[in-house]
Amino acid sequence: MFPKPIANRSRTYQLLYKIALPIVLLIWLLPLLAIFMTSIRSSVDINTGNVFGWPSQFLLIENYTEVFNRSRALLYLKNSFMITIPTVLLSVSLACLAGYALAIYRFRWSLPIFFLFVAGNFVPFQILMIPVRDMSVSTGLYNTILGQVLFHAAFQTGFCTFFMRNFIKELPFELIESGRIEGVGEIKIFLFIVVPLVRPALAAVSVLIFTFVWNDFFWATVLTQGESVKPITAGVRSLNGQYVNNWHLVSAASLIAAIPPVAMFFLMQKHFIAGLTFGSVKQ
Amino acid sequence: MRRSNHLKYSTHIYQKNKLVLSPWLFLIPGIIFFLIYVIIPIFQSIWVSFYEWDGLGQAEWVGLANYVELLDDEYFYTSLKNNFIWLVLYLLAVPLGLFIALFLNQVVFGIRFYKSLFFFPFVISQVVVGLIFSWFYNPNFGLLAHIFISLGFEPIAILSDENLVTYGIIFAGLWPQVAYCMILYLTGLSNVSRDLMEAARLDGAKSWRMLWYVVLPQLRPATFISVVVTIIGALRSFDMVAIMTEGGPYGSSNVLAYYMFETALSEYGFRLGYGSAIATVLFFIMLIYITYFLWRLYKNEKGI
Numbered sequence: 001m002f003p004k005p006i007a008n009r010s011r012t013y014q015l016l017y018k019i020a021l022p023i024v025l026l027i028w029l030l031p032l033l034a035i036f037m038t039s040i041r042s043s044v045d046i047n048t049g050n051v052f053g054w055p056s057q058f059l060l061i062e063n064y065t066e067v068f069n070r071s072r073a074l075l076y077l078k079n080s081f082m083i084t085i086p087t088v089l090l091s092v093s094l095a096c097l098a099g100y101a102l103a104i105y106r107f108r109w110s111l112p113i114f115f116l117f118v119a120g121n122f123v124p125f126q127i128l129m130i131p132v133r134d135m136s137v138s139t140g141l142y143n144t145i146l147g148q149v150l151f152h153a154a155f156q157t158g159f160c161t162f163f164m165r166n167f168i169k170e171l172p173f174e175l176i177e178s179g180r181i182e183g184v185g186e187i188k189i190f191l192f193i194v195v196p197l198v199r200p201a202l203a204a205v206s207v208l209i210f211t212f213v214w215n216d217f218f219w220a221t222v223l224t225q226g227e228s229v230k231p232i233t234a235g236v237r238s239l240n241g242q243y244v245n246n247w248h249l250v251s252a253a254s255l256i257a258a259i260p261p262v263a264m265f266f267l268m269q270k271h272f273i274a275g276l277t278f279g280s281v282k283q
Numbered sequence: 284m285r286r287s288n289h290l291k292y293s294t295h296i297y298q299k300n301k302l303v304l305s306p307w308l309f310l311i312p313g314i315i316f317f318l319i320y321v322i323i324p325i326f327q328s329i330w331v332s333f334y335e336w337d338g339l340g341q342a343e344w345v346g347l348a349n350y351v352e353l354l355d356d357e358y359f360y361t362s363l364k365n366n367f368i369w370l371v372l373y374l375l376a377v378p379l380g381l382f383i384a385l386f387l388n389q390v391v392f393g394i395r396f397y398k399s400l401f402f403f404p405f406v407i408s409q410v411v412v413g414l415i416f417s418w419f420y421n422p423n424f425g426l427l428a429h430i431f432i433s434l435g436f437e438p439i440a441i442l443s444d445e446n447l448v449t450y451g452i453i454f455a456g457l458w459p460q461v462a463y464c465m466i467l468y469l470t471g472l473s474n475v476s477r478d479l480m481e482a483a484r485l486d487g488a489k490s491w492r493m494l495w496y497v498v499l500p501q502l503r504p505a506t507f508i509s510v511v512v513t514i515i516g517a518l519r520s521f522d523m524v525a526i527m528t529e530g531g532p533y534g535s536s537n538v539l540a541y542y543m544f545e546t547a548l549s550e551y552g553f554r555l556g557y558g559s560a561i562a563t564v565l566f567f568i569m570l571i572y573i574t575y576f577l578w579r580l581y582k583n584e585k586g587i
Contacts, residue, residue, distance in 0.1 A: 002475055002498045003490065006389050018391060025400055031415045031458070032403065034426050038418070046424070098313035105306035111584065113310065115577050120321040122515055122573045126543040126562040130331055130555050131324035133548075134338075154320035157313050186305040215408035217522045222548065233410045237526060240414060247418060254411045265406045269399060276463075277470035277505075 039063055039251035046247050063252045071242075072227055073253060076235030080260070083148045083231055084213045088206050090153035091160050096202065098157070099164025100190055104176060114165060121158030125218050128155075133222050143225050151223065152213045160205050163278060167201040168194060204275030207268045211261045232257040325566065332559035342556070349560035358534045359561065362542040365449050366518060366568075369538060372453045373460060373517035377509045380464025381502075385494075387465070388472045398469060405462040413526030416455035417442065442528055445535040452536055456523050460516055464509040471505030472498075507579070514572050518565065539565040 006014050026033070038046070040060045050056065067073050102114045132151055133142070141147030171194070179189040195202075220234040230238075236257050240250050265272050332349055336342035353359050387398055404412065419426045420441045428438035441451040475498055483497045499506070521540040524530055530537035530545060537545075539561055547558025 001388065001390075001477070002472060002480060002493065003385055003388065006391065014391075017389065021391070021397055024386070025397060028401060029403065031419050031426070032407075035415050035418060094313040094316060097309040101306040101309035105302065107303070107306055110306070111581075113314065115580070116322065117313075117317060118580065119573050119577060120317060122569065122576070123321070123325060124519055124540060124562065124565045124569050125521070126540050126558075127328045127566040128321060128324040129328075129544070129562065130547060130559055131327035132320060135319075135324075150316075151320055154316040157317050158321065161313060186302075190309070211406060215410070217408065217410045217525070218544075221525075222544075233408050236414065237410055240526075247424075250414065251418070254414050258407045258411050261406050261408070262403070265402075266399065273402075273466060273470065277467055 035251045036255060038248055039255055041248050043246060043248060059248075063248050064256070067239075067249055067252045067256060070249070071235070071239050071253065073232070073235060073239075073256060075227070076230055076232040077256070077260075079145065079229055080214055080231040080233075082145050083152065084210055086149045087152040087156065087213050088209045090149065091156040091209055092202060092206055094153070094157045095160030095164045095205070096195070096198070097190075098161045099166075099168055100194055102161065102165040103168035103171075104173075104194075114162075117158045117161040121155075121162065129222055136223055142223060143229055145229050148219060148223050148229070148231075151219060152216065156209050156212065160209065163205050163275070164198065164201060166278070167198055171197055200271065200274070203268065203271040204278070207264055207272045208275045210264055211272075214261050328559045328566075329563050331556055332563045334556040336555045337553045338555050339553075345556065349557050352557065353560055353564070358537060358542060359539075361534055362530075362537040362539045362561075363564075365536065365538050366520075366565075368449055369453055369456075369517040369520055370514060372450070373456065373513050373520075374510065376457050376460035376464045376513050377506065379457070379461045380466075380509060381468045381506075383461065383465045384468035384472055388469060398466075402462050402466050404459040405466070407459070409456075409459070409522035410526055412455060412459055413523045416451075416458075416523075417527050419455075420451055442536075443532055445532055448528055448532065448536040452520075452523050452527050455527065456516075456520060460513055463512065467505045467509050468502060471502040475501050511572065511576055515569070518569050518572075539568075 006017050037055070040058055040063060041050075041055045042057045042059055045053075045056050098117070102110050136142040136147045136151075141150065175193055175197075176189055179193050184193075214231075215233060216231070217233045217237070220231050224230050224234065227235075227238075236250070236253050239253050331342075333344060333346055334342040335345045335348070383401060387394065387401060422428050422438045422440035422443075425438075427441070431438045439447070441447045479497055479501070480493070483493055488497065519540060520538050521544070524536060524538055524541045525544075528536045530541050534542075543558045543561040543565065546554050546561060
């Protein structure tokens with residue numbers, strides 16, 4: 001283990017470390033703590049400049065309810081879920097199929113297609129913006145939930161395929177081989193041998209895509225107009241414009257937007273980290 | 284030789300065809316989607332960059348005129364320069380992430396919880412990070428202004444200062460990016476070979492030498508991924524700029540990604556051809572890194 005385990009160090013050193021930990025964490029998360037404190041203050045506090053002192057009132061429930069009453073936060077949240085969940089299902093399914101094909105079959109186009117998916121995943125969004133927006137307008141997908149789902153699913157398929165292909169490649173090939181010898185069809189091999197084995201990868205990639213898509217702001221701006229199909233990220237942005245002097249409400253709304261991915265992270269931490277750090281250990 | 288092989292396999296002709304066709308059946312849905320929404324639009328954008336088009340009327344072929352115009356556009360140069368600053372400073376996330384990872388790579392009570400909380404900023408949307416930091420920098424009531432006042436200085440309005448604004452946004456952007464690099468390094472550190480460490484220790488290697496000669500070489504894959512995702516993140520920076528300054532004041536914090544959006548889709552006019560030219564430039568800059576990444580991947584695949 002590196003650095004040297006502190007258990008092997010002096011008692012004072014250990015004590016210092018244990019004191020330093022929470023202090024460093026506090027500094028690290030200071031912006032977040034500050035915004036949380038703001039979100040439970042009264043508007044009086046904010047307007048009189050009492051932003052860091054003791055709040056004159058604690059308005060946790062009041063402020064958060066007010067966000068829902070005064071804005072369409074509930075609609076935005078609903079939209080975010082309606083965009084994110086189908087996107088995850090669609091892109092993970094497509095990528096599972098494609099990743100399987102690229103990992104198991106040896107054919108000439110295997111590597112070029114794999115590279116195409118990987119490369120596409122890295123391009124700047126702006127190079128896609130005009131054609132994708134144009135196509136969405138002409139097919140009636142502009143300013144719809146479905147339009148956003150289809151784009152995100154297609155784009156995320158690149159990353160997911162990269163991930164699934166590498167994961168499936170690590171599986172023991174004999175399993176598939178023996179299935180073939182037994183005369184099991186290719187689709188059945190995929191469904192009954194491969195899919196059960198890649199469940200951890202499916203979980204990892206799903207939580208990552210959930211977070212990426214939930215946090216999207218660019219495409220929400222480009223592919224929507226008005227309020228009806230906006231996700232929460234774009235919603236919070238427009239709230240920021242409307243409530244110029246209501247920082248307590250903007251703060252509360254920001255934190256509401258952050259809750260689902262944060263909850264997802266804490267619930268699925270192991271998978272989340274496994275997904276994110278895939279490929280960063282062995283080479 | 285050929286003939287006998289052919290004969291040998293002809294009995295399995297169905298089997299053989301099945302193995303030729305099956306990959307395509309699995310691939311087709313994903314490929315079609317990806318072509319329609321990602322690959323083809325890249326070429327369409329490059330094509331549009333040779334036109335003058337407002338998105339409604341007839342597009343007019345102008346050849347390289349948009350690119351020629353870029354050469355004389357000071358906003359373009361500012362954005363390009365800012366992208367460069369982003370690229371360089373954003374890479375600080377890699378050593379900083381390593382530093383925090385080394386700090387947290389201990390076994391004490393509750394350390395897992397600490398690691399999760401340090402990772403927190405990465406999970407939050409950049410929109411929220413941008414808002415948090417706009418508030419942090421606010422000269423009237425922001426946290427930074429309070430710190431300045433308590434130290435006896437005049438608060439600085441970082442986001443309205445042409446010379447500081449880009450640095451202010453990058454600093455905010457580093458917060459989640461450091462968390463990302465940290466988690467990559469933490470995973471890498473947990474896989475560092477104990478044997479090598481012990482051997483080095485017996486040879487009397489001290490901490491810094493140990494880090495440099497024994498640990499870092501083993502963390503190379505983590506470093507590689509950190510650098511790649513950080514570069515891509517720096518060049519993609521859009522959300523933070525959009526939320527915190529909209530490229531202002533006077534375009535001084537603009538980056539190519541936002542400048543493209545502004546030219547093509549905002550109240551400043553719908554110049555889709557010109558916007559596409561900016562996007563094309565950004566794309567080719569990114570292509571350098573994409574190519575490098577693919578080359579590394581290729582070497583890996585071939586086991587070179």
